[in-house]
Amino acid sequence: MAKELTWEDISRGGIIDEPGNFKVNRTGDWRTLRPEVDREKCNSCGLCWLHCPDGAIDVKEDKFEINYYYCKGCGICVKMCAKKCITLVEEEE
């Protein structure tokens, strides 16, 4: 994406005239800590989904799944989880 742009391609003043380009730009790739859910303990209460500041938790058939494409690993879901079923693990790569 952005890596390919030459200076001639850049819009005047670097203004982005297509809103919502996060759909194609991965914004979770700077994450150093990765939240992982213990499915055995999770009761799908949705507290993590409510508190995620980045909207990086998707609802899929009454289940809450972390979207790692956008999750930045802030750990708020870990703190908020009533069942203590989310843990932060270090990203290895």
Add this chain to the structure above:
Amino acid sequence: MGKRVALEASIAAAEAVKMVDCDFVSAYPITPQTHIPEMISEMVANGELNAACLTVESEHSAMSSCLGAAATGCRTFTATAGQGLELMHEAVWIASAHRYPIVMAVCNRAMSAPLSVWGDHSDVMSVRDVGWIQIFTNNAQEVFDLTVWAFRCGEDPRVLLPVMVNLDGFTLSHVTESLLLPDEKEVKEFLPPLQLPNALHPDKPTTHGAFGLPNIYSEMRIAQEIHLRKSKEFIIETLNEFGDKFGRYYKPVETYKAEGKKTLLMTMGSFSETAKIIIDELEAAGESVGLVYPRLWRPFPFEELYAAVKDADNLIVFDRSISYGGQGGPLASEVKSALYGKEKAPKVASIVGGLGGRDVSVEQFRQIIEKGKEIAENGSEELYETVGIRGTVSGIRG
């Protein structure tokens, strides 16, 4: 056809802002501010100008609010001087990077310390590299004309850059002079409505001021640099357009009795008018001396400057600020590097004076020319010499 009036140069700038029907003016209303926004706020209060007039708590906010207003595509103006320009410094960079055609009048003043509100070029030289178009004026007529032009040039779709109009603090900003004011109708004909592409609008959302990662920052900066350099041809075109409309032509580098002269003096700003008096006197005495005064400071007019000085033997550059610990005079430094490597070029002498409101008289300009000729012809161990400073100034070596 307009009318001849007597106006303080600051008021002339305000008149220009009124005639271009500016939409948004933001300024800090206390020292080191000048009469420019004071007059504009009066015009807005009297209903003569239909603009939003914001008085903010600092120059940093003045420029920041101009950025926000300009992003919506409205015609935007601010004015400042000296310490005020420094306080808005970081926001000044953003105006040029976002390519907002903001116009700013800068009444050039000295920097603290010691505390000074008087004139020199220290303020503008510290924003030399921010990517704005920067132009200097010598009298009230030029202040009016080039403020009107600044909107025309900056807003040109091929340019879209902010423009800084420099006028010397006090020796120009607070001086009342005679000037010709055109009819408002003529000004409106000269200046089409601003059409800013990708201006902020709820119907078509855009992002201004996005993050620039290392993989894109360099390309963005080079794009800005190339567009600023390219703007010179449109600067010249719009200055000529102004001349065709109003009968007063301006050039990036102006000359006064300079053709075929052996020695040339170079000044920038209102001191050029004082220098003209000594040029006249020396011409009457049969001496071969002329004056060159660059008007455009950024983008630097390399070709025009070289064409103006190449045939002279000596070039004496007079600066009103110091790049401490460096070459000394910023103008001399720029000129020397512009002439470097040219087969045919005059010898350059650098002289600094007129700091912090110190006057440089006609008689002192005579001394500057005499001293400069001697330095240019015989060389000097000093990087630059000074005029009007008490005590022995020496040991300024490279």
